[in-house]
Amino acid sequence: MTQTASITSFFGISLKEKLKNKRFWTILIITNLLSGPLFVLNSYYIESRSSLWISILASIVVGALAFVIPLNFFDYLYQKTKIDDVLKLPLTRRELFFSDYLSGLILYFIPMLGQFIISVILLLLRTTKFVNHFMRHSVTIDGIHSVLRLVFFTYLFIIIGLIFLYTLTVLVLSCVGNTFEAITASLYVNLLIPGVIYSVGYLLLNHSFGISFHTIFEKLINFTSPGGLLIYLANHQNSSLYSATGLWTLFLTFLMSLGILWLSYRNFIRRKAESVGTGFVNRIFYYFIMTSLTFLLAAFFYHLNINFITSLSLLAFIFLTFEVITNRGFQKFYRSIVRFTIISAIAGCSILVINKTEVFGIVFRTTDIANMKSITIRYHGVLDTYTNDYSVTLKDPENIKTVLAFHQRVLDDYKESKKTKVDTNMLMVPVPTTLESKNSELPTTETTEALPNEYYNIYLPTYNIEITFHVKNGFDYTRTYDVNFNQKMFLASIDLSDEYIDQLIEQQYSYKNTVTITDVFDFTIRHYPMREEKIKELYQCLAKDMKNLTLEDYLTPSIPTRFKIGEIPVLESYTETLAFFANNYVNMNTFNSETIYNRILIESSFGIIAPIKTANNNQLYSYGYPSYFYSESPRYANSEQIERFKEDIINLLEHAQYQYITTTPCYRIIIGKWTYVIPPEYSDKVAELYNKLW
Numbered sequence: 033m034t035q036t037a038s039i040t041s042f043f044g045i046s047l048k049e050k051l052k053n054k055r056f057w058t059i060l061i062i063t064n065l066l067s068g069p070l071f072v073l074n075s076y077y078i079e080s081r082s083s084l085w086i087s088i089l090a091s092i093v094v095g096a097l098a099f100v101i102p103l104n105f106f107d108y109l110y111q112k113t114k115i116d117d118v119l120k121l122p123l124t125r126r127e128l129f130f131s132d133y134l135s136g137l138i139l140y141f142i143p144m145l146g147q148f149i150i151s152v153i154l155l156l157l158r159t160t161k162f163v164n165h166f167m168r169h170s171v172t173i174d175g176i177h178s179v180l181r182l183v184f185f186t187y188l189f190i191i192i193g194l195i196f197l198y199t200l201t202v203l204v205l206s207c208v209g210n211t212f213e214a215i216t217a218s219l220y221v222n223l224l225i226p227g228v229i230y231s232v233g234y235l236l237l238n239h240s241f242g243i244s245f246h247t248i249f250e251k252l253i254n255f256t257s258p259g260g261l262l263i264y265l266a267n268h269q270n271s272s273l274y275s276a277t278g279l280w281t282l283f284l285t286f287l288m289s290l291g292i293l294w295l296s297y298r299n300f301i302r303r304k305a306e307s308v309g310t311g312f313v314n315r316i317f318y319y320f321i322m323t324s325l326t327f328l329l330a331a332f333f334y335h336l337n338i339n340f341i342t343s344l345s346l347l348a349f350i351f352l353t354f355e356v357i358t359n360r361g362f363q364k365f366y367r368s369i370v371r372f373t374i375i376s377a378i379a380g381c382s383i384l385v386i387n388k389t390e391v392f393g394i395v396f397r398t399t400d401i402a403n404m405k406s407i408t409i410r411y412h413g414v415l416d417t418y419t420n421d422y423s424v425t426l427k428d429p430e431n432i433k434t435v436l437a438f439h440q441r442v443l444d445d446y447k448e449s450k451k452t453k454v455d456t457n458m459l460m461v462p463v464p465t466t467l468e469s470k471n472s473e474l475p476t477t478e479t480t481e482a483l484p485n486e487y488y489n490i491y492l493p494t495y496n497i498e499i500t501f502h503v504k505n506g507f508d509y510t511r512t513y514d515v516n517f518n519q520k521m522f523l524a525s526i527d528l529s530d531e532y533i534d535q536l537i538e539q540q541y542s543y544k545n546t547v548t549i550t551d552v553f554d555f556t557i558r559h560y561p562m563r564e565e566k567i568k569e570l571y572q573c574l575a576k577d578m579k580n581l582t583l584e585d586y587l588t589p590s591i592p593t594r595f596k597i598g599e600i601p602v603l604e605s606y607t608e609t610l611a612f613f614a615n616n617y618v619n620m621n622t623f624n625s626e627t628i629y630n631r632i633l634i635e636s637s638f639g640i641i642a643p644i645k646t647a648n649n650n651q652l653y654s655y656g657y658p659s660y661f662y663s664e665s666p667r668y669a670n671s672e673q674i675e676r677f678k679e680d681i682i683n684l685l686e687h688a689q690y691q692y693i694t695t696t697p698c699y700r701i702i703i704g705k706w707t708y709v710i711p712p713e714y715s716d717k718v719a720e721l722y723n724k725l726w
Contacts, residue, residue, distance in 0.1 A: 050105065050131065050132065050135035050136070050139075051135050051138060051139055053139060056097075056101065056104075056139055057139070057143075059093075059097070060094070060097065060139070060140065060143040060144075061143050061146075062090075063090045063091075063093045063094045063097070063143075064090075064094060064143040064144055064146060064147035065147065065150070066086055066087060066090035067087055067090040067091040067094055067147060068087075068091075068147040068148065068150070068151040068187075069147060069150045069151050069154055070083055070086060070087040070090070071084070071087040071091075071151075072151045072154045072155060073154065074087060076154070076155065076158045076171065077154075077158070077167070094144070094194075095194065095197070097140065098140060098194045098197040098198045098201070099197060099198075099201050099218060099219075101136045101139065101140055101198070102136055102198060102201040102202045102205060103201065103205070103214060103215070103218070104136075105132045105133075105135065105136040106132055106202065106205045106206075108308075109205050109206065109208075109209070109214070109303070109308065110205065110208060110209055110210050110211050110213070110214040110308060111211065111308070112308050115305055115308045119305055125300065125301040126297070126301065129296075129297055129300045129301065130297075133202060133293075133296075136198070137195070137198060140194070140198065141191065141194075141195075144187075144190075144191065144194075148183075148187045151183060151187075152180065152183065152184075155176055155179065155180060155183065156173075156176075156180075158171050158176065159171050159172055159173045159176055181274065182274075185274045185278070186265065188282065189261060189264075189265045189278075189282060190265070192261070192282055192285050192286055192289070193258050193261040193262055193265070193285065194258070195286075195289050196257075196258045196261065196285055196288065196289045196292070197222070197258035199289050199292045199293050199296065200221065200222065200258065200292055201218050202292075202293075202296045203292050203293075203295055203296040203299070204217045204218045204221050204317075205218070206295075206296045206299035206300045206303065206313075206314070207299055207312060207313055207314040207317035207318075208312055208313060208317075209307045209308050209312070209313045210308075213312060217321070220321075221321070222257060222258060222259060223259075224321060224324045224325065224328070225253075225256055225257040225260075226253045226256070226257050226259060226260055227324065227328045228323075228324035228327055228328060229249060229252050229253055229256060230249055230253075230328075230331070231324075231327040231328040231329075231330065231331035231332070232327050232331075233248060233249050233252075237386070237391065239387065240386065240387075240390065240391050240394075240395055241390070241395050241446050242395060242442070242443075242446075242511040242512060242513050243391060243394065243395060243511065243512075244498065244510045244511065244512040248510075250263075254281050254284075254285075255281050255284035255285040255288055256288060261281070261285050264278075264281055299313075299314055319371070322351060322354060322371075322375070323375050323378075325350070325351075325354075326347055326351060326372075326375050326376070326379065327379060329346070329347055329350065330343065330347060330379060333346065333347075344376065347372075347376070348372055351368075351371075351372045351375075352365075352368055352369070352372065355368035355371070355372075356368075395443075396443055396447075397509065398436070398439065398440060398443070399436075399501055399503055401429065401432055401433055401436060403503055403504050403505070404432050404436070404501065404502070404503060404504070405427075405502045405503060405504050406425050406426060406427045406432070406502045407425070407426045407431070407432050407435050407499060407500065407501055407502065408423055408424070408425045408426070408499070408500040408502065409423065409424060409426065409435060409497065409498070409499050409500075409523075409526075410422065410423040410497065410498040410499075411495065411496075411497040411498070411520075411523070412495065413527055414520055414521060414523050414524045414526075414527050414693075415527070415586075415587075415691045415693065416495060422535075422536060422539050423498075424531070424532050424535040424536065425531075425535070426526065426529075426531060426532070427531065428529060428530075428531055430525075430529070431525075431526050431529050431531065431532070434522065434523060434525055434526055435499060435523070435526070437522055438519065438520075438522035438523050439499065439511070441519055441522055442513050442515060442519055445519065492516050492517065493516075493517075494514040494515060494516055495514065495515055495516075495517070495520055496512065496513075496514055497512070497513050497514075497515055497520070497523075498510065498511070498512045499511050499512075499513075521693070524583060524586075524587065525583060527586065528578065528579070528581055528582075528583060528586060530579055533575055533578045533579055534575065536600075537571050537574065537575045537578075540571065540598045540599065540600060541567070541568070541571045545561060545562065545563075545564065545567075546559045546560065546561055546562065546567075547559070547560045547562055547567055547570060547597065547618075548597070548598055549595050549596070549597055549618075550595060550596050551594070551595055552593055552594065552595060552596055552601065552690040553594070553628045553631070553685075553688075553690075553703060553706075553708075554627075554628065554631050554703075554704070560618055562616070566616065569612065570597070570609070570612050573606075573608035573609045573611070573612045574597060574600060574602075574606070574608075574609050576608045577603075577605070577606035577607065577608050577609050578600075578606075580605075581603070581605065585603070585605055587692070587693040587694070588692055588693065588694055588711070589603050589604070589605070589689065589691070589692065590604075591603070591604035591605075592604075592686070592687065592688055592689050592690065593689070593690045593691060594624075597609075601690060601691060625682050625685035625686050626682065628685050628703070629678065629681055629682050629685060631703075632674060632681065632703060633671075633674055633675065635704065636670070636671045636674060637702070637703060637704050638668070638669045638674055638681060638701065638702065638703060639666040639667060639668040639669065639701065639702035639725075640666060640667050640669075640699060640700070640701055640702070640718060640721065640722045640725060641666045641667075641699065641700040641701075641702065641707065642667075642699060642722060643697030643698055643699060643715075644697070666702055667722060667725040668702070668725070669681075669725050673724075673725060677721060677724065680717075680720070680721045680724075681721070683717065684701055684710060684714070684717065684718055684721065685701075687710055687711060687714045688701055688708035688709070688710060689708055689709045689710070689711060690708060692709040692711060694709075694711075694712065696712040697712070698710060698711065698712050698715065699715060699718040699719065699722065701718070
């Protein structure tokens with residue numbers, strides 16, 4: 033009992049003794065005062081760029097000390113001059129480990145806790161009448177409530193992240209035996225963890241159909257490395273920081289820290305005193321680093337398109353060089369060759385198995401609608417209307433059913449393309465059998481020359497769509513596809529659903545004092561100042577009109593669109609919206625065909641594209657799109673022809689559609705960089721002008 037009490041007492045004495053490190057206390061107190069509190073002063077009291085930079089630099093020093101303090105407190109693990117004195121202390125290995133670990137942790141986080149308390153006090157003082165009296169703008173407690181909550185969770189993330197970094201450094205120190213490895217390994221392990229996740233994912237999943245490698249990488253890196261948690265914190269400085277996802281990320285990071293602490297302790301108590309001075313005490317740790325480095329470099333060489341033999345030679349040279357340095361020579365060199373062969377074989381077999389099994393069938397994973405909670409989809413609308421990456425969450429069973437049908441169609445097309453080896457985004461177009469004379473008055477003549485190819489290929493544009501399936505069992509998954517227009521048309525009905533329109537309008541409604549209206553033919557932008565309540569009323573009118581629209585009117589409007597509000601095209605059937613403009617004296621009559629023709633005349637930019645017919649009667653949608661995306665040759669009008677055929681051009685402009693979707697072959701006219709569809713009922717008129725231009 034006496035011996036146990038004595039040892040326990042000495043544990044406390046050892047802990048207190050290490051906490052008397054005045055040098056670290058001084059550095060930590062100063063840097064913590066210059067980080068958070070100074071940042072609050074700069075944000076809410078006096079703005080100064082120099083103080084902001086001082087705050088940032090102080091924060092970097094505070095973060096670096098989570099790496100430096102373990103190096104100092106556990107220095108006897110890699111310095112022979114200190115190991116004997118430490119082992120003479122009346123402490124068990126367990127007590128020695130935790131006295132050093134806890135003393136460094138307490139020393140590090142007490143000043144940080146003080147930083148947090150001072151920052152909160154400064155924020156609260158900013159809401160008092162006394163302080164507001166001396167400031168240009170007043171701040172109320174209601175206005176700062178959300179800031180206080182964000183500050184609390186920001187500090188919580190920072191503290192957990194720094195505990196992770198501190199503990200990870202202790203783990204590295206328990207695996208090495210000299211100063212060089214202690215410093216270098218502590219640095220590059222923090223880079224290797226995200227690096228190996230990225231490289232393994234890149235090599236194994238980069239070519240897996242639909243699987244979002246970058247999405248998986250971002251989710252994994254958030255809780256597997258201190259830097260990953262810092263990235264998550266930087267990207268979520270809003271309410272999502274304390275959302276279910278944010279708290280789950282925080283919890284996983286804490287669990288990772290506990291797991292690393294346990295590994296550190298197990299390595300520590302198994303170490304021998306004579307291992308101090310050697311390179312890597314734990315060989316598993318060394319080969320983890322070497323395997324990670326091999327995968328990382330392999331992914332880098334693969335990304336640079338370096339051929340297989342060259343990549344393998346470079347990897348072998350780097351790996352074997354490390355082996356020679358670590359083993360202090362060429363003794364048992366054949367073992368190093370065997371190790372490299374095994375690691376390379378594991379990497380090669382992993383890639384082969386993943387590709388052959390389509391990630392063990394995960395590529396074709398689908399979920400029944402009964403097990404689906406909701407779906408989040410990111411795309412630009414079926415008409416490719418919206419340039420920003422709007423994401424909407426769909427909960428309506430009909431919309432979920434539509435997305436699931438789209439998903440199944442994409443998977444079925446992928447399976448078919450693997451069987452037939454035919455690219456679904458490529459269309460085969462027959463080569464014409466007659467060559468027309470450049471003089472339109474002469475008849476066409478049959479060519480007597482053998483045509484070089486029977487068909488030519490058109491590669492259709494693709495559209496990136498990201499879908500996150502929120503499953504009731506909690507195992508959500510994300511898929512990202514580059515789809516063609518034919519596939520995207522499966523989603524058409526979603527664009528007119530209430531929940532899609534409501535979320536779209538909410539995301540579009542961002543300009544508080546101005547309505548932005550754009551001419552869809554010359555893309556001139558006009559700004560109309562309005563009060564916030566009026567703008568809100570306008571978007572409410574727009575939402576009503578969009579919800580009353582039929583799918584037929586949406587895809588094939590009878591009257592051309594002339595302008596759009598923000599990114600939303602306004603159709604002639606939008607009675608509520610047009611009435612709002614009329615009642616608020618916004619003149620929309622400036623958008624007319626005569627104005628468009630004058631622009632064409634000035635810029636001398638007008639052309640016509642004839643409809644094309646694909647092989648095997650494949651569907652080809654006609655729609656307005658930037659003119660540099662088509663493969664067929666257009667006919668352009670020169671300045672003289674634009675003036676001569678003025679009436680014909682204006683007549684076509686009256687029917688030209690900015691957005692028009694049909695499988696019926698249609699002519700398109702070119703104005704600037706954009707093409708506009710002429711509906712099929714006016715094909716005869718545009719054909720006449722088309723022949724005149726030739």
